[in-house]
Structures are given as C-alpha cells and as structure tokens.
Amino acid sequence: MGPDLLNYSIREPYGVCARILAYNHPILFASTKIGSAIAAGNSLILKPPVQAPLSAYRMMELLEDAFPPGVLNLITCGQPGSEALVSHPLVPRISLIGSAQTGRAIAATASQRLKHVSMELGGKNACIVYPEANIAEASAGAVAGMNLAICGQSCGSTSRLFIHQSVYDEVLKKVAAGMSTFQPGEPTDPSTLMGCLISMDHRGRVERMVADAVSAGARVVIGGAAPNDPNFTKRPYYMPTILADVTADMDIAQQEVFGPVLSVIRWQDEEELFAAVNSVEYGLTASIWTQDLSQAHRAAQRVDSGFVWINRTSSHFPGVSFGGFKQSGLGKEESLEELLSFTREKVITVAL
Structure with a gap:
C-alpha cells in the first residue's frame, strides 16, 4: 500500500437475517441454523415449515431468556408471509432449506433488491458401486444412504x-434384504425404524411417480405401495421401495422423489456411467464404493456434486462445508464459510 497508507478490513453483520426451513428435520434445522447468524452479530427471523412448526415453538419457549428481545424471532406463515419476508427492504440476508422450485422463486424475489441469498436445495444423488467394492459394505451403505428413518425425505x-454389471444381482439382493427390514411404525413406539411421509398429498405424489416409472419399464423389487396394515393405509405411510431396470433418462431417475424410493441402474462402461450420474439438474451429494483408492479419487473428481463420500454415506461432520452444485443450492453450510456468509466485508484505507 505504500509507507503512508494503512489498509485493513473488518467484517460487519448484515443486521436482520431470515432463515426459511424445510419440514424434514424441523427441530434439527431450527436449533442448528441460529448460531452462525447470531454469532456474526445479526438478529434472526426463523420461519419453520408450515407442515411441522411445533418443535420450533417449543425451542423458542426454552430459549426465551437466552437472548435479548428481538435477537431471535420466529414467525409461521404460508407462501404470502414468506414472500413478504424475502422482499422486505430491511431483511438483506436470506437463507433457505427447501426445494429447487422454491429456491428459484426466492432468488427471483430477492434479486429485486440484490440480496445475499444462500440455499440448500434438493438432490437426486448417486450411489456408485464398482466391482472392486466390498460388496457387503457397499450394499449396507446403499441402504443407509436412503435415510429410511425419515422415510427417505432427505435432500442428501x-x-x-448405480451397480456395475458384474456385481449387479448380488448387490441388488443384499440391498433389497436390507431395505426390507425397515417397516413403517408408530412414531411413539421405540421399536419403530421408519416414519411416515409429511402428508397424504405427498404420498399421492410418490405413488404417481412410482406408477409412472413402472409404466415406463421399471420393475418393483420390493414395496411400491402403501402398507397393507389398516392402521397405516389412510395415513401418509409408504413402504420402502426398490425399482430395478431403471434407465437414467426415466423421470424417476431425474426427479427428486423425496420418499423411500430407490432407483437401481445397471452400468458397465465408466464413461457412460458418469454421463448418466451427471445428467440430472442436481448436484448435492454422491457416494462411491470401491477398494481401489486411485479409482475412488478419480470418480470423486468426475462426479458433479458438492459433497462426496468414499466408502461411506449420509455422514455430516462439524466444521466441514456442506452444499451442492447446480440446482442443489448456493453457498456452504455447517462450517466457517457459513459463519462468514452472515457478514459483510468492509475495507478501510487510512492516510497516515
């Protein structure tokens, strides 16, 4: 800068920030998404999901004396309220966890005031099994990656x-056996391993997507319907479902189901594999299974996703950035990058 100048930068809070949350992890999102914004010096407005707001209410009761008035706030509303929050001139920083469709709508509204927006959106994520994989571990990983405890309602x-031709039948058999152990049950029963979908409307969407896939040539290996148990038939439960003989261009392999539906795709040529893996509009996570470490690193670089596991799936690690590419979002969460994103950098130059 020269002998007569001092230059330094500081980070300042935005002021009022808003975080709009999804329904699939209501208390997890409500509790873990407040720290970064407030630690950066902002006040925060939380908007929990209209489908599942009660845990956020309870959290606010427990935190009543933890912050000065106005620092942590909660509103519940539908789409009109969300639109008012996003467009408000005194809320310059918006964060969303939700669908790509909602993300595009919020980005369009926020762009009218050039607001800073970060988003964790949907995913249509790939689990890739190489012939060099430990078959038992890869099969168990494919089951775990479906997040069946919450009925598959996870963006990750x-x-x-994607199973290599040489191990296709073996892996498919093991995955079917593993997913079959998850049976819908009452949420108050400690033995229950799998919950329900968010609503009957959403179950109807899942049913239509599975039916369309079968019409297009997919084969139901397990599930494919609501439970036969009369206690669950008229409630938003859906059986763990595996669809085999799926091709990468089918809607079921392109669109996020957000339910317990696994699409199985056979592969043989690696170039064709990555063309299929990267053909979707999403790019959130991927899981790669092989005991060949060079192969694993090469595959991880070719997958167009923001968060990749090798011989593992579904894990998040405190301090490690989580976020996607393409229609899966903007920005990173769960890390220093998240904290800094709730600040503005100001550069100051002083003549001495």
Whole structure:
C-alpha cells in the first residue's frame, strides 16, 4: 500500500437475517441454523415449515431468556408471509432449506433488491458401486444412504443406485434384504425404524411417480405401495421401495422423489456411467464404493456434486462445508464459510 497508507478490513453483520426451513428435520434445522447468524452479530427471523412448526415453538419457549428481545424471532406463515419476508427492504440476508422450485422463486424475489441469498436445495444423488467394492459394505451403505428413518425425505439421500454389471444381482439382493427390514411404525413406539411421509398429498405424489416409472419399464423389487396394515393405509405411510431396470433418462431417475424410493441402474462402461450420474439438474451429494483408492479419487473428481463420500454415506461432520452444485443450492453450510456468509466485508484505507 505504500509507507503512508494503512489498509485493513473488518467484517460487519448484515443486521436482520431470515432463515426459511424445510419440514424434514424441523427441530434439527431450527436449533442448528441460529448460531452462525447470531454469532456474526445479526438478529434472526426463523420461519419453520408450515407442515411441522411445533418443535420450533417449543425451542423458542426454552430459549426465551437466552437472548435479548428481538435477537431471535420466529414467525409461521404460508407462501404470502414468506414472500413478504424475502422482499422486505430491511431483511438483506436470506437463507433457505427447501426445494429447487422454491429456491428459484426466492432468488427471483430477492434479486429485486440484490440480496445475499444462500440455499440448500434438493438432490437426486448417486450411489456408485464398482466391482472392486466390498460388496457387503457397499450394499449396507446403499441402504443407509436412503435415510429410511425419515422415510427417505432427505435432500442428501442417495436415491439412484448405480451397480456395475458384474456385481449387479448380488448387490441388488443384499440391498433389497436390507431395505426390507425397515417397516413403517408408530412414531411413539421405540421399536419403530421408519416414519411416515409429511402428508397424504405427498404420498399421492410418490405413488404417481412410482406408477409412472413402472409404466415406463421399471420393475418393483420390493414395496411400491402403501402398507397393507389398516392402521397405516389412510395415513401418509409408504413402504420402502426398490425399482430395478431403471434407465437414467426415466423421470424417476431425474426427479427428486423425496420418499423411500430407490432407483437401481445397471452400468458397465465408466464413461457412460458418469454421463448418466451427471445428467440430472442436481448436484448435492454422491457416494462411491470401491477398494481401489486411485479409482475412488478419480470418480470423486468426475462426479458433479458438492459433497462426496468414499466408502461411506449420509455422514455430516462439524466444521466441514456442506452444499451442492447446480440446482442443489448456493453457498456452504455447517462450517466457517457459513459463519462468514452472515457478514459483510468492509475495507478501510487510512492516510497516515
């Protein structure tokens, strides 16, 4: 800068920030998404999901005396309220966890005031099994990657399973056996391993997507319907479902189901594999299974996703950035990058 100048930069809070949350992890999102914005010096407005707001209410009761008035706030509303929040001139920083469709709508509204927006959106994530994989571990990983405890309602679920031709039948059999152990049950029963979908409307969407896939040539290996148990038939439960004989261009392999539906795709040529893996509009996570470390690193670089596991799936690690590419979002969460994103950098130059 020269002998007569001092230059330094500082980070300042935005002021009022808003975080709009999804329904699939209501208390997890409500509790873990407040720290970065407030630690950076902002006040925060939380908007929990209209489908599941009660845990956020309870959290606010417990935190009543933890912050000065006005620092942590909660509103519940539908789409009109969300639009008012996003467009408000005194809310310059917006964060969303939700669908790509909602993300595009919020980005369009926020762009009218050039607001800073970060988003964790949907995913149509790939689980890739190489012939060099430990078959038992890869099969168990494919099951775990479906996040069946919450009925597959996870943006990070690896709902497309790409199995190499040479191990296809073996892996498919093991995955079917593993997913079959998850049976819908009452949420108050400690033995329950799998919950329900968010609503009957959403179950209807899942049913239509599975029916369309079968009409297009997919084969139901397990599931494919609501439970036969009359206690669950008229409630938003859906059986763990595996669809085999899926091709990468089918809607079921392109669109996020957000349910317990695993699409299984056979592969043989690696070039064709990555063309299929990267053909979707999403790029959130991927899981790669092989005991060949060079092969694993090469595959991880070729997958167009923001968060990749090798011989693992579904894990998040405190301090490690999580976020996607393409229609899966903007920005990173769960890390220093998240904290800094709730600040503005100001550069100051002083003549001495």
